[in-house]
Amino acid sequence: MSSSPPDRRPMGRPVAPLLQAAPLALVLLLFFVFPLLATAVVSLWNYTEYSLVPDVTSRNYVEMFEGCSDFSEGLCTTFGTYLSTLRLCAIVWAVTTLFGFGIAYFLAFHIRSDTVRMALFLVCTAPFLTSNVIRMISWLPLLGREGVVNQFLVGTGLVDQPQDWLLFSDFSVVLAFVHLYTLFVTVPVFNSMMRIDRRLLEAAQDAGASGWQTLRHVVIPLTKPGLVIGSIFVIVLVMGDFVTIGVMGGQQIASIGKVIQVQMSYLQFPAAAAQAVVLLGLVLLVIAVMTKLIDIRREL
Amino acid sequence: MDKPIRAGRRQLLQGAAGLAAAGLAAPAVHAQGAVTLRYVGTAVNQHAGIKEKVRQDLGITLEYIPVTSDDVVRRAVTQPNSLDILDAEYWMLKKIIPSGNLMGMDASRIKLVDEISTVFTKGEVAGKKIGDQGTAPIKVSYMPARDAKTFAPGQTQWLTLIPTTYNADTLGIRPDRVGRPIESWAELLNPEFKGKASILNIPSIGIMDAAMAVEAMGRHKYADKGNMTRAEIDLTMRVLTEAKRAGQFRAFWKDFNESVNLMASGETVIQSMWSPAVTAVRSRGIPCTYQPLKEGYRAWAAGFGLPKTLSGRKLDAAYEFINWFLSGWAGAFLNRQGYYSAVLSTAQKSMEAYEWDFWMMGKPAAQDIKAPDGTVMEKAGSVRDGGSFDARMGAVVCWNAVMDENDYMVRKWNEFIAA
Incomplete structure (x- = not known):
């Protein structure tokens, strides 16, 4: 705010802001841009059982999409895997958005007292006091063939025999993801909702809008930034996941993360790098589309 | 067996922490005295018991670095x-x-090199050739020269690895749930066990278990299950996919x-499994059998190798440690876990007769068989699944492979x- 001394440099640009930004820029350059470039470069390399061969080859990309132009025998591995991952991603996104929005709406508009609201909000975060892996694995004894849920169902006579679809299935994977990631939607949506001017809701009511119309024309448009941010979290996390899908899906459900992990473990780094580049491209595309729909920066 | 292993790892961590503290406290003393060897491997052989004994007997400190395979x-x-x-x-x-990162180990510096099990030196058990499909140790045990990057077809003075442990793997079953005798690998894909079977998701090993089943079903006879042609891979994966x-x-x-x-x-009631895992299930009081099958076993073997960069005192210490490892105590330690050790003659001397009879001869246990930490692993009267060393290792048909x-x-x- 104070008047700065006139800049004496010939370029005529102040140097202080550049210096202030330099540490972050350097960190990002070193730990984000550089590894990303390295991944892209390695994806063009060749490899053998025991070594990486610096080269410019399209082998990794060609092998990745091998047989993908031929649909007579169904989808090729890569398309099949992406489809499987995208499908899970879509289901998880829909469910977490629904739950996240519902919980945030309840907290923001139905709880009158700030104290109660904050207390309930903290309750939502309580599961995060344990590790990600434990929250996921604790489902196993519940959902197993001889698990608590099946014992209950069989015991009460609701079903004749244990239900296999409860575990190592799409259901269990989605359940675990929803459990893990709903909060990532709840928080930004809640944040957006708390910033909505309450007079707008009153105005809507005075103008004769029903509850549904208020939600549709006032609340949802104003919480879009929160929804988009939450969606980005969920989509990025699910697209890259291989642990949750592996454990809850009994390793039987394909995911891109798993493919990359297998390739890494066989020292096929270039092939894994190529997969990573394609995955990154796809996720960036999804995010680009979402941010095109809503200008987050303007909305924030 | 699972319990002692876990306890071992815990002690190992404590030990590592203690070691770090000791190293910080008195670096000068240690720099002159003991040699520390950085030991990289899967946690299977990295027991706190071995580490402690090495420190007592040789004054060498092992720094365990457990990693995945x-x-x-x-x-x-x-x-x-x-x-x-x-x-x-x-x-x-x-x-x-x-x-080119491993050196050929000089046989003349390994005292008991002639005593190493014939599984490694000749590909035989009790004078009988065993299966050598896959990466059988006999194919990769020797190098033509110290600095070679290839394998030698016959015995030479330069060894790639000095064997530590090896074993024969098969299917684990729940006899109480299966309710009938299981005799063939084909049962893994038998629709009777629909939704109750499992294989391991490590491609190179999983595909060999699948190949054992495919062959047992009579769908294809492989020339080498550990080195399939593309057509054979396609066939095997098609059967698995179905x-x-x-x-x-x-x-x-x-x-x-x-x-x-x-x-x-x-x-699951039938699945590919590892020996200690079967013991772990049984230790929970749940019946589980490591079922011998008529088609034979898929075997694996591990050993010590030395990086080419090793020299001077560290190299001497490494040889000293390996010689110690073959001299009996460690062999007995590993045999008692259900693995087999490289030099059986010395291991036998370090084991009680009843232990040897149970683990190696396939005889009923004369008294309770105990784990190194004293917990009872097998009650008196029980017999090891698959029987004696000769019966188990003699029935190996293929080896874990690339x-x-x-x-x-x-x-x-x-x-x-x-x-």
């Missing part, structure tokens, strides 16, 4: 300077030796504990998982 290969290939002793499996050698689509598999497992939990919780078509196989495996 994938990382053993990765370390040996990409960072050979980060270790002094490599505890690797024989199949890994096909990846590691061409990198089974998967029909819902044969409950889940695939990737690590030891997953396999124990699947079996113990009743999710195929020539490994890249293709991994791609096909990913396709199978996606199917």
